[in-house]
Amino acid sequence: xxxxxxxxxxxxxxxxxxxxxxxxxxxxxxxxxxxxxxxxxxxxxxxxxxxxxxxxxxxxxxxxxxxxxxxxxxxxxxxxxxxxxxxxxxxxxxxxxxxxxxxxxxxxxxxxxxxxxxxxxxxxxxxxxxxxxxxxxxxxxxxxxxxxxxxxxxxxxxxxxxxxxxxxxxxxxxxxxxxxxxxxxxxxxxxxxxxxxxxxxxxxxxxxxxxxxxxxxxxxxxxxxxxxxxxxxxxxxxxxxxxxxxxxxxxxxxxxxxxxxxxxxxxxxxxxxxxxxxxxxxxxxxxxxxxxxxxxxxxxxxxxxxxxxxxxxxxxxxxxxxxxx
Numbered sequence: 001x002x003x004x005x006x007x008x009x010x011x012x013x014x015x016x017x018x019x020x021x022x023x024x025x026x027x028x029x030x031x032x033x034x035x036x037x038x039x040x041x042x043x044x045x046x047x048x049x050x051x052x053x054x055x056x057x058x059x060x061x062x063x064x065x066x067x068x069x070x071x072x073x074x075x076x077x078x079x080x081x082x083x084x085x086x087x088x089x090x091x092x093x094x095x096x097x098x099x100x101x102x103x104x105x106x107x108x109x110x111x112x113x114x115x116x117x118x119x120x121x122x123x124x125x126x127x128x129x130x131x132x133x134x135x136x137x138x139x140x141x142x143x144x145x146x147x148x149x150x151x152x153x154x155x156x157x158x159x160x161x162x163x164x165x166x167x168x169x170x171x172x173x174x175x176x177x178x179x180x181x182x183x184x185x186x187x188x189x190x191x192x193x194x195x196x197x198x199x200x201x202x203x204x205x206x207x208x209x210x211x212x213x214x215x216x217x218x219x220x221x222x223x224x225x226x227x228x229x230x231x232x233x234x235x236x237x238x239x240x241x242x243x244x245x246x247x248x249x250x251x252x253x254x255x256x257x258x259x260x261x262x263x264x265x266x267x268x269x270x271x272x273x274x275x276x277x278x279x280x281x282x283x284x285x286x287x288x289x290x291x292x293x294x295x296x297x298x299x300x301x302x303x304x305x306x307x308x309x310x311x312x313x314x315x316x317x318x319x320x321x322x323x324x325x
Contacts (some may be wrong), residue, residue, distance in 0.1 A: 017248045038283070073186045075102075077179040122224060133258070134263060136320045139192025141311040142249055146266065147274030148304030149242035152212050152297040153273065154282035156219070163291055168225035177228055181235035188236040192244050199254065202312040205245035209308055211237025212301030220294035238301075246270075 079102060086094030133139055164174050188195070195204055215234040218227065250262040278300065285293035 002073055018166065025241050025324075029039045070186050070189050073182045073189065074183045080178040081175050081181070084171045084178075088171040130265065132321050133254075133261065138311055138315040139253070139262075139320055141307045141314065142246070142253070143266065143270040143278060145209065145251075145304045145307040145311060146242060146246040147270040148278075148300045148307070149205065149209055149238070149246075150271045151275045151278035152216060152300045152304070153238065153298050154279045155216070155286060159286050159293070160284055164223060164228070168224070169216065169225065171232065173225070177232050180229065181232040181239075184233050185240040186238040188240045189244065192240075195241075196244070199314075200317075201245040201248035202308060202315065204241045204248070206308045208237040208239075208241030208245065208303060209301050209305035211241070213298050213305065216294045216297035216301060222297070223291070252317060253315065255319055258321065 010268055079098060081087060083098045086098055122126045161178075164177065165171070169177075172236065192204075195221055199207070211234040215231050218231055222228070250259055272294055281296065285296055295317060
């Protein structure tokens with residue numbers, strides 16, 4: 001099948017997914033607060049499966065992963081902006097209408113995703129398993145660093161919009177802040193190939209974690225709009241650099257036959273379990289100290305950065321388990 005069509009099918013699903021994600025991530029807490037409450041059991045695994053398809057197709061067909069993900073970021077901005085305008089005009093119920101529009105589009109686009117190509121039998125495929133992967137010290141350090149990098153967004157994702165609303169910022173301004181963070185993410189993705197070629201995947205992730213230390217420390221003490229505009233630029237590091245670096249590490253540190261296993265472990269234990277714990281911690285902290293809960297996210301980023309420094313000293317680009325294919 002034509003390479004451009006394959007890329008379009010991959011990008012299309014991501015567009016629908018992140019359109020809905022833009023609505024729900026930025027304004028779902030507002031909808032919950034409107035109903036006096038405190039969503040991820042189905043949503044998060046969907047992203048994991050999609051990223052697995054993306055990485056495998058990028059490797060097999062020569063796509064640049066970051067460039068395909070750009071359309072997901074564009075969709076996130078669109079969903080966030082529409083949701084902000086909707087909430088401003090019609091109140092919190094608008095969140096569901098915008099989010100569900102994206103979810104409905106996901107169904108046909110999911111069916112259009114490329115099917116996994118059959119893998120030829122290879123005796124080396126049985127050369128390692130989950131236990132071998134988890135015993136690898138560099139992989140352990142990678143899991144710690146990447147998991148903490150993504151989990152450090154817990155307070156922002158759960159309470160960022162609520163904090164900024166309480167500070168007096170209107171919904172349009174808040175939508176623009178969310179949109180800005182993803183716009184700079186797009187710019188970094190455009191340069192992802194160039195950056196990885198020069199500083200490597202561990203260097204990219206280290207920069208992202210360092211951005212987290214700065215971003216979350218500052219957000220613990222300010223809601224001034226000029227400061228937030230500057231701090232949202234750091235999303236290019238805290239999310240995009242860390243995520244692209246993680247995908248690049250898995251592609252380089254594992255043989256082709258082990259990428260799927262590596263991604264599964266990364267999503268299930270690295271980001272999945274870590275985020276589940278940290279998001280609960282974020283809720284407890286925010287209830288006690290409010291905005292200062294961001295300081296815990298800065299501490300988490302610091303721990304992740306330490307793990308990444310250790311990883312950069314132990315891993316020099318070699319395959320950790322199995323054989324390079």
